Amino acid sequence: MSTVAVAHAEAEQPWVLPSKGRVAMFCLIIAESAIFTIFVVAYVYNIGRSLYGPTPSQVLDIPLFNTVCLLSSSLTIWLAERAIEHGKVKVFGLWWALTWVLGAIFLVGTGVEWYKLIYHDGLTISTNLFGTTFYSLVGLHASHVILGLTALLIVLLFTITGHVRQEHAERIQVLALYWHFVDAVWIIVFTVVYIIGR
């Protein structure tokens, strides 16, 4: 009985596969980008088409402080990622908590802005076309911030109770990817709503 070796040299190389968490998160980000694209297109297309006021230039103020907070949370979460990769759980917890606080400040800032718009300027989602597109686009982003903050909070609670260790670095980085995405989208929303649209 003769046997022929089927396996050849190539099969003996180490077999590495990409991280499934990261692949899945990238897929989710691609899908989310498409949703945001449609809302951004709807916003841009409808700029100046409102038949009656209030108009963006009358009521919108540039939320600079908010923006700085949200964008710097990308930096703090990156520092947190680096800390957990090196096993520094305490440092990680601090940066992570700071990220959460910065995100929460952004959300509160959006709330304050909306309060002003609704109660002082009388702009609601049904007032005019600007209101419809504004609240839906900024609201879509804010809902992603809420989702992100909830996820961050869960990790924060696990950190406080001492369940987060170095081996969770990859999962945390996958979650952080989502947060980076939320921040990146804000740059586009900010540009479209407060710079081009005003």
Next chain:
Amino acid sequence: MADSTYPIPGSVEAAPRRWSQADILAWLNSWVTTVDHKKLGILYMLYAIFFLLVGGAEAIAIRIQLIQPNMHFISPQVFNRLFTMHGTTMVFLVGMTYIFGFANYLIPLMIGARDMAFPRLNAFSFWMTFFGGLLLYYSFIGGGGLFGAGNAPDTMWWAYAPLTERAFSPGHAPDYWALSLIVTGFGTIGASVNVIATAFCMRCKGMTVMRLPLLVWINVVASGLALITITPLTAAQIMLLIDRYLGGHFFDTQAGGSAMIWAHFFWIFGHPEVYVLVLPAFAIASEVIPVFSRKAIFGYPVMVAASVGIAFVSLGVWAHHMFTIGMTSVGNAFFVLSTMLVGIPTSMKIFNWLATMWGGKIRFATPMLFCTAFVVQFLLAGLTGIMLSIAPWNWQLHNSYFVIAHFHYILVGAIVFCIFGGIYYWYPKVTGRMLSEKLGKWHFWLFFIGFHVTFDIMHIPGLLGMPRSIYTYEANRGWGTLNMIVSIGGLIQAIAVLIFAVNLIWSYFKGKEAGNDPWDAWTLEWSTPSPPPAYNFATDPVATSRRPLWDLKHPDDPDWKYE
């Protein structure tokens, strides 16, 4: 004798099984709570087949209504609801679920994995899709709201604004439609993420990306396309609901909104969607044709590149559904040319399938019959597609039965034929029994004849000017005989599908035992028992080429020498 009462393994099995209530509950529980990719794949397929029958019944009711001029088989209101539900059902509840049926069942087996990358996400996705479908059909009961009972959506499957605005569609029917598509959309996104993550991250040793079976590759492309295709629809549905419930003005022309933007958003989803549906059909054909031609697939890298090419081009062709909406000549020219561009990667695929068959030792078993018919019909559908891509021709034939005939040629002639082919091919793996070839041949020939009687003839009333979605027509139009023939073809197809349903059930109990590898195939799913055990492979397989099972069977002439 004492040892005659000794419990020996086997005697317990041989005892007639009595199904107590607890057994039935446990059995149900095992299906409802399952995270096994094979069971979920079967659930997806059963769901798709169930709604194929429901959507088919709706189509038959439509065809009976149109069989003669001035028929009153159903009321105009019911007619509008039926074609809306027929379209929505076939695209979202059949088309989008058969993909994940095949993908779920086959991808882990083909790449030598034990399950999908995210089994619980997989179950979640299926049940989202499941409840989305229920929500859509619940509109038959709940859609009337305060305005009366029995009010399914009647706004056509594309639900053009402003017809869907509160003022023109009172009641809740469009809300059920929008919500159910958002819910099934979430299911689709979850399943697509899972397919991509599985294909890239769960491969067995040696299964490099360029060795993935074509079914896996093409499903990855389709899932990637679904990610950027379904989401614009979700976004548009959210806008619709904002308009309907929060008093928004997206599609409200009286407040400066635009009804046209709905059409754009819908077709940005709607056209790539067609490729999301048809790519998995290509995937099935690309597995079946080589096995029954006894040749490796011709031009594997080209097939992969063509799939990616189709996905890319399909993102830039949506407005060819909207030539009559009034675009600039630059816009028209762009969409004419980009649409024609689709012809290049698709014809590459057709040539590759033909080249695979060329010089092969073709076995015309039922799966191969379906896939051969698919190649021919897909070509013809592509040709009428090129005709319709020419803007002036399209202006003439827009919304006519010619368009209906064209896209049913794809949806039935390509996709449904491949679904049937795929089911005949993999049924032995799933159940351990072969489908009856005799019933299969009856099914194929009746369906083939019925298909051509219906959809070949349907082009003609379109050319004569018969518009789509009309409730009835006058006798002096000269469409009567043609519609009669078309409807008769529809009934022949219905008989064929019933034979198929009988075959599925009969063969499950009485079919011939299949064994591991009834077709003498080459991909890894045929190396495990039929049906495969819960863990798929007792030992992790190693892929040595694109046809790992061939290498195992023919160690003297392995494929990797030639790749």
